[in-house]
Amino acid sequence: MAVDFEPRIVGFLCNWCSYAGADMAGTARICYPSNIRIIRVPCSARIDPLLVVKAFQLGADGVLVAGCHPGDCHYTEGNYYSRRRFAMLHPFLEYLGIERERFWLQWVSASEGKKFSQVVSTFTDGLIKLGPRKAVTVQ
Amino acid sequence: MSAAMDQTAQIRQKARELLENKVVDCVIGYERATDGVNARPLFVYEPEEADRLIFDQTCTHNLTRYLLNRKGKPTAIVVKPCDSRAINLLLNESQLQREKIHIIGVVCPGVVERQWRQASAKLLNACQVCQQHVPVIYDVLVGELPSEPTVAEHYPDVVEMEAKSAEERQVFWKEQFSRCIRCYACRQACPGCYCPECFAERLDPLWVGIRIAPGENEVWNTIRAFHLAGRCIGCYQCEQVCPVDIPLSLLNRKLEKEVLGLFNFQAGMDAETSPPFSTFKKEEKLGIGE
Amino acid sequence: MSQFISKQHLLSWLGQLMENRHLVAPARVDGLILFKEVGRVEDIVFDYENTTLSPKEWFFPKTETLFYVERKDGKVELLPPEIEKETVIFGIRPCDARGITILDLPYLADPADTFYRQHREKTAMVGLSCLTACPECFCESMGSGPQDTAGLDIMLTEVKDGYLVEILTEKGKSLLSEGLLSTADLPKPKAPKTAAVPSEGVVQKMRQAFDSAYWSRVADRCIHCNVCAYVCPTCYCFDVRDYTDKGRTERVRSWESCQSPGFTKIAGGHDPRANKGARMRQRFGHKLLYFPEQFGPLHCVGCGRCVRSCPVNIDIREIIEDVQKMGAPK
Numbered sequence: 001m002a003v004d005f006e007p008r009i010v011g012f013l014c015n016w017c018s019y020a021g022a023d024m025a026g027t028a029r030i031c032y033p034s035n036i037r038i039i040r041v042p043c044s045a046r047i048d049p050l051l052v053v054k055a056f057q058l059g060a061d062g063v064l065v066a067g068c069h070p071g072d073c074h075y076t077e078g079n080y081y082s083r084r085r086f087a088m089l090h091p092f093l094e095y096l097g098i099e100r101e102r103f104w105l106q107w108v109s110a111s112e113g114k115k116f117s118q119v120v121s122t123f124t125d126g127l128i129k130l131g132p133r134k135a136v137t138v139q
Numbered sequence: 140m141s142a143a144m145d146q147t148a149q150i151r152q153k154a155r156e157l158l159e160n161k162v163v164d165c166v167i168g169y170e171r172a173t174d175g176v177n178a179r180p181l182f183v184y185e186p187e188e189a190d191r192l193i194f195d196q197t198c199t200h201n202l203t204r205y206l207l208n209r210k211g212k213p214t215a216i217v218v219k220p221c222d223s224r225a226i227n228l229l230l231n232e233s234q235l236q237r238e239k240i241h242i243i244g245v246v247c248p249g250v251v252e253r254q255w256r257q258a259s260a261k262l263l264n265a266c267q268v269c270q271q272h273v274p275v276i277y278d279v280l281v282g283e284l285p286s287e288p289t290v291a292e293h294y295p296d297v298v299e300m301e302a303k304s305a306e307e308r309q310v311f312w313k314e315q316f317s318r319c320i321r322c323y324a325c326r327q328a329c330p331g332c333y334c335p336e337c338f339a340e341r342l343d344p345l346w347v348g349i350r351i352a353p354g355e356n357e358v359w360n361t362i363r364a365f366h367l368a369g370r371c372i373g374c375y376q377c378e379q380v381c382p383v384d385i386p387l388s389l390l391n392r393k394l395e396k397e398v399l400g401l402f403n404f405q406a407g408m409d410a411e412t413s414p415p416f417s418t419f420k421k422e423e424k425l426g427i428g429e
Numbered sequence: 430m431s432q433f434i435s436k437q438h439l440l441s442w443l444g445q446l447m448e449n450r451h452l453v454a455p456a457r458v459d460g461l462i463l464f465k466e467v468g469r470v471e472d473i474v475f476d477y478e479n480t481t482l483s484p485k486e487w488f489f490p491k492t493e494t495l496f497y498v499e500r501k502d503g504k505v506e507l508l509p510p511e512i513e514k515e516t517v518i519f520g521i522r523p524c525d526a527r528g529i530t531i532l533d534l535p536y537l538a539d540p541a542d543t544f545y546r547q548h549r550e551k552t553a554m555v556g557l558s559c560l561t562a563c564p565e566c567f568c569e570s571m572g573s574g575p576q577d578t579a580g581l582d583i584m585l586t587e588v589k590d591g592y593l594v595e596i597l598t599e600k601g602k603s604l605l606s607e608g609l610l611s612t613a614d615l616p617k618p619k620a621p622k623t624a625a626v627p628s629e630g631v632v633q634k635m636r637q638a639f640d641s642a643y644w645s646r647v648a649d650r651c652i653h654c655n656v657c658a659y660v661c662p663t664c665y666c667f668d669v670r671d672y673t674d675k676g677r678t679e680r681v682r683s684w685e686s687c688q689s690p691g692f693t694k695i696a697g698g699h700d701p702r703a704n705k706g707a708r709m710r711q712r713f714g715h716k717l718l719y720f721p722e723q724f725g726p727l728h729c730v731g732c733g734r735c736v737r738s739c740p741v742n743i744d745i746r747e748i749i750e751d752v753q754k755m756g757a758p759k
Contacts, residue, residue, distance in 0.1 A: 050338060050346055053361050057354050070421065070428075080419035087425035088368050088397055088416075095301065095393050096361060097309025105428040134306060172742040174564070179742035180650040200741065204652065208705070255565070255737050318458065320482065320491060323689070324654035324740055340691055349670045349683040351491035380740035382656050383481060384460055 007061035007127035009036040011120070012051065014044045016074035017109045018066035024113030032117035033124040036064065043067065044105075045078035049089045052103065056093070062102045062127045066119070069107040079107070101126045102133070146194045146245055149281045150217060153243055155189040157215050163241050167205050168217040169198040176258050180205065192217075194281070197258065199250045201225060201374040203330040206235055215241035219250070221265070223274030224372035224407025225330035231410050234333060244277025246284055253379060265375045265388060268293050275408055294396045296389055312357070318383045319356040325377035325387055326363060331370045338362065364390035369398045369414040372407040401425055433613035434605075435591040442609055443519060444470050451516040453487055455480050464518065475587075478563050479522050483662035483734060487518055488529060488548045489536070491684050495544065495669070498678040510544075516552040517604065524566070524732040526556050526580035527573040528662025534724040535665060553600050556581040562621040565733030567746055570626040573730050576617070588615050626746045627753050628727060634752045635718035641755060644713075645706025647748065650741045651688070653708065657735040657743070658686035663716075663728050666692075687711045713748055 013019040019040045025032055041047060044067025055063050065086060073079045086105045094100050104123055108116045154166040170181035170191045178198040182205075183189055194217065202216055203225040218226065223244055229235045249266030251259040270293075272284060300308065323339070326332040339347045339359055347358050363377075364387070373395060375388040398404050402415040434442070446452050447468065454473040456465040462477045464484045497508040529549075536545040559566075559575035568574055578584045582601030585592040594610060596602050638644075658664040668685035671678050685692060688709075693702040702708055720728035729745060736744050 049365050050358070050362050053358050053365075054346065057358050077419065080421065081416065083423075083425055083428060084402075084416055084419055087401060087427045088394065089365065090427055091397050092361075092365060092368070092394060094305070095308065095390075096312050097305050097307075099305045107428050134309070173736070173744040173747050174742075177742065182646070182649040205649070208649075318461075318463075320655075320659045320684070322655040322659045322686075324652070324656050327652040327654040328740055336691075345670070348672060348681070349492075349668050349685075350672075350681055351683050376740075380652075380654065380656070382660060382738045383463075 005128055005132055007035050007124060007132070008059065009062040009064060009120075009124065009127065010055040010060045011036045011038045011064040011066065012041055012044070012047045013038055013108075014046075014067040014074075014079075015040055015042050017068035017072060017107075018044075018116065020110035021066075021108040021112045021116040024110060025117045026113075028113045030113050030117045032120040035124045035127075036120050043073065043075055043078040044082040045073075045075070045085075047082060047086075049085060052089065052093075056098055056102075056133075059133075061133055062104070062123060064104045064106065064119070064123055066106045066108045066116075069109055072109060098133075099130060101130050146282045147192065150194050150243060150245070151189045151192050153279055153281070154183055154192055154215065155186045157241060158183065158186040158189065163213040163215040165209065165212070166192070166215040166217075166243075167202045168192040168243075169194060169200070169202075174255060177253055177255070194245055196248070196251045197253070199253050199263070199376075199379055201328070201330055201376045203229065204328060204376075206240060207330075207333050210234075211236065211239060213239050213241070215243055217243045217245060218274055218277070219245055219247040219374075220271040220274045221247075221269070221372055221374040222330075223276050224271075225374065226276055227407040227410040228331060228370060228372055228414075229333075231407075231413060237410075242274070242277045242279075244274030244280045246273055246280065246282030248272065263375065263379070264296070265373055268295075269373075276410070294392055297393050297396055300389060300393070313353060315385045316356040316360050317353040319351070319360060319385060320383060321351045321356060321359060322382060324380040324382065328376040328380045329367070330374070330376075331367050331372070332363070338366075360385070360387070360390070364394060367391060368394040369402070369404060369416055370406050371395055430612045430614055431617070432594040432596070432610045433588075433591055433615065434585070434594050434610055438609040439585075439592060440470050442605065443473065446517050446519075446604070450514060452519060453484070453516060454519040464520075473519065475520075475557075477520075478559075478561065479525070479732065479734070481734075481738070482660055483528060483732065484518055484521055484525050485528060485532060485662050485665075487516060487552060488532060489545060489665060489667075489684075490548075493544055493682055495680040495682055498680075500676045513548075513551060516548075517555060518552060519555045519557075521554050521556045521581065522559060522732070523556055523575060523577035523579070523581070523584075524568040524571075524573050524730045525662045526554050527568075527577055528580075528730045528732065529554065530580040531663045531724075531726060531728065531730065532665055534726075538724075553582045553604055554580060555601075555604075556584045558584060558586040559621060560587060560618055562623045563733055563737075564624065565736040565746075566623040566731060567626045567733065568731035569623045570628045571727055571729050571731035575620040575623065586617055588613075588618065593617060623731070624746065626731070626749050628749055631717050631727070631749055631752060632721050634755060635714060638752050638755050639710070639714070642706075643751065643755070644710040645704070647743060648705035648709035651705060651709055651743055652741060653688045653690055653705065654740065655684075655686035655689050656738050656740065657712065658688060659684055660734040660738045662730060662732055662734070687715065709743075713745070713752075716745070717749070717752070 052063050067079045106119045157163045166183040169178040172179040201222045203222050249262040252261045348355050371391045378388040454467050455462050455477050456472045461481045494510040499506045536542040582598045584595040666685050667682040669682045694700045716728040
């Protein structure tokens with residue numbers, strides 16, 4: 001079953017590092033799975049947990065949030081806030097029944113095109129292994 | 140219930156004094172509800188009305204929410220230990236002026252589940268594991284410390300939920316949320332939910348639609364709880380007021396547990412320490428993004 | 430002599446109804462009794478006082494699609510939502526059935542609400558009269574009663590080993606075949622007594638109470654959630670919104686309540702009912718003054734749900750008493 005499954009991933013990438021990192025992967029002709037749909041945001045701290053929850057509600061199989069490495073934030077400290085926020089959201093999503101593997105926070109700098117490709121590949125592989133999100137219907 | 144009688148008498152006397160001396164122009168406390176068993180909030184404006192006030196184990200409401208409607212007006216309020224933490228939270232978040240509120244703290248052995256018609260004997264889940272029997276902030280304290288504060292495992296229900304499989308948890312919560320009628324009583328009763336415009340009512344962009352349906356109910360309940368991460372003071376009014384009995388405290392307590400583990404923080408214990416999401420440490424390791 | 434159906438026949442009849450209709454009946458959901466579509470007779474609860482939520486959602490759903498708009502081949506098409514198959518609601522209490530007849534007044538008045546009318550036409554109501562009354566029931570003071578048959582198609586009254594049957598409408602007749610019935614010489618059990626609330630003349634008193642400071646005092650403790658309106662069998666306000674997704678738009682309406690802080694907010698941010706007291710007065714004004722003035726009956730059937738569910742004990746019985754006690758305005 002896993003062979004045909006193409007997970008849908010929503011990627012929220014910070015404009016200054018991770019989005020540029022994805023760009024770098026492109027210009028350097030490094031492949032990464034096309035399962036990810038990228039949404040560019042000003043900073044990883046812009047990602048309201050609501051956006052992540054909403055993405056899952058609308059059927060995403062996985063959500064990736066990527067931003068500058070700690071210390072490198074364009075706005076000095078945005079990613080420190082997002083680190084705390086997502087460190088809390090992650091176990092909370094798990095508690096609600098969304099497996100750990102479906103949500104990732106990663107630091108990808110503008111020069112890390114290779115890392116970006118690796119992150120997306122590993123994330124996608126993990127999701128393929130996990131399979132689609134089970135549709136639970138309730139009355 | 141002699142301790143309760145005593146507390147009631149003391150609260151009445153204090154309220155009368157405060158109103159007579161014009162220290163405050165309103166005292167927020169409890170009175171008997173129309174079923175003759177439970178308690179309900181009461182706003183006392185005149186000294187002669189002070190005798191309507193009561194305090195006993197049926198006084199479940201967290202009244203601090205009402206202070207937000209009386210910003211800037213001198214007000215006295217009866218608070219239990221958990222409620223008192225909400226005052227600290229609101230002070231920390233600049234929602235209240237300390238000098239405008241007069242806090243009548245009550246020593247609390249725990250309150251009972253609200254049951255319509257007959258007095259309940261069962262302590263609230265939250266009270267069964269509560270370690271805080273004296274308010275953390277008060278101007279006057281009413282009552283004496285109970286002799287044996289008992290505490291076992293603080294999060295037995297959360298641990299039990301964590302032990303289930305992801306699928307079981309998903310099914311459980313979907314079923315619970317599908318019952319939600321989006322009356323927003325959980326939000327309206329919560330002292331921490333005071334945004335002038337709730338994300339659930341933003342029309343542009345429309346984050347959570349108006350559909351009272353499983354998907355949107357799920358987003359609503361998830362984010363409502365998450366907005367209280369590190370801010371929930373554990374009064375669990377949300378669960379108390381839910382007309383369809385969704386176990387909301389099970390969500391809030393999970394977050395409470397995580398906050399305690401990750402940041403060693405409990406909301407509202409003092410007015411100075413900011414909740415974990417409004418601050419950070421550069422070198423901390425939180426087990427994510429590493 | 431009255432008509433009688435044995436418990437066993439009743440169960441098999443309910444089983445038959447399920448085959449080609451939605452059967453909605455009181456069922457246990459965690460600790461609650463709620464009206465639910467049931468797939469098995471065993472899931473139906475017979476010994477309940479009343480459900481936590483009223484059955485109005487089967488006529489006026491929590492959320493309902495009004496229509497879809499689709500762009501196809503350069504043309505815009507308006508598509509009505511699918512029409513449901515027939516529904517039978519079993520186990521409605523008399524107060525709730527009367528509640529539906531009250532919903533009829535605004536929704537079936539010309540021009541009738543298409544969706545409400547469709548639900549109403551396709552739904553039959555089988556009532557179960559009350560043998561006991563809750564302390565917060567006051568149906569008799571609101572023109573109903575434990576054996577009131579208003580709005581019902583069939584009324585059942587529990588007696589030993591079965592139920593007395595009153596078939597009240599043609600719809601009811603077509604549902605329940607004579608073959609299952611027998612005759613019995615059993616008296617109808619005595620109706621329980623419900624609390625008396627002085628509702629007489631309350632409309633006039635409410636008119637006088639409009640400017641009273643009373644409303645803001647009551648509103649002090651109101652937390653302005655929507656519980657009262659959502660558990661109420663007669664509240665009928667809704668909000669409308671469009672959802673657009675890839676060339677298809679859906680117009681949806683969902684329950685809304687006059688107690689919610691943004692209910693009357695208008696473009697530009699003004700809210701004519703911005704303060705708590707005004708919102709509180711609106712709720713009881715609508716129930717006890719505006720609705721009766723426009724349609725006749727009080728907008729309350731005395732089911733007691735709001736009394737039970739209100740987190741802060743805003744009790745309509747107490748409000749009526751207080752309003753009755755008010756003197757004429759100076």
